[in-house]
Amino acid sequence: MINFIKKYSLHMAWIIVLSGAVGSLYSSSVLHIEPCVLCWYQRIFLYPLAIIIPIGILRKDSSVYIYALPLSIAGAMVALYHYLLYIKIIPEVLAPCSANAVSCTQELPKLFGLLDILQMSLIAFILISILLILSKKIYGHK
Structure with a gap:
């Protein structure tokens, strides 16, 4: 199982x-959940990965993590900040949202009653980062 994960990380x-x-496009286009400023920043870090990673796969580029990992880590940091705002650990006064924009702490629907969009985003960025680090190790980069 570990070898499979490493090989296909x-x-x-x-x-x-x-x-x-x-999921982000579905939530905004179909469910009409308007993204806040921090949601947009997370999308900015996520969307380029949809192009960078497959290029690395197709070219068998062992250094793709060099380009992808900073985006993934930055996305995870924004997602963590957003989640801490959402659960009120960071005061809402520090939210980057303006008075007439969507609130960064708005109530969000939960998937199967368990995970909301913010939790899924944070988990996704962390998993992507871990898998990119594994790909670095598997392809022999030091």
Whole structure:
């Protein structure tokens, strides 16, 4: 199982990226959940990964993590900040949302009653980062 994960770590990262990209577009276009400023920043870090990772897979580029990992880590940091705002650990005064924009702490629907969009985003960025690090190790980069 571990060897499978290592061998296909980039493929799995790409599946997570695609799921996140499709999910974010579905939530805003179909469910009409308007994204806040922090949601847009997370999308900015996620969407390029949908192009960078498959290029690395197709070219068998062992250094794709060099380009993808900073985006994934930055996305995870924004997602963590957003989630801490949402659960009120960081005061709402520090939210980057303006008075007439969508609130960064608005109530969000939960998937199967368990995970909301913010939790899924944070988990996705963390998993993508882990898989990119595994791909670095598997392809022999030091």
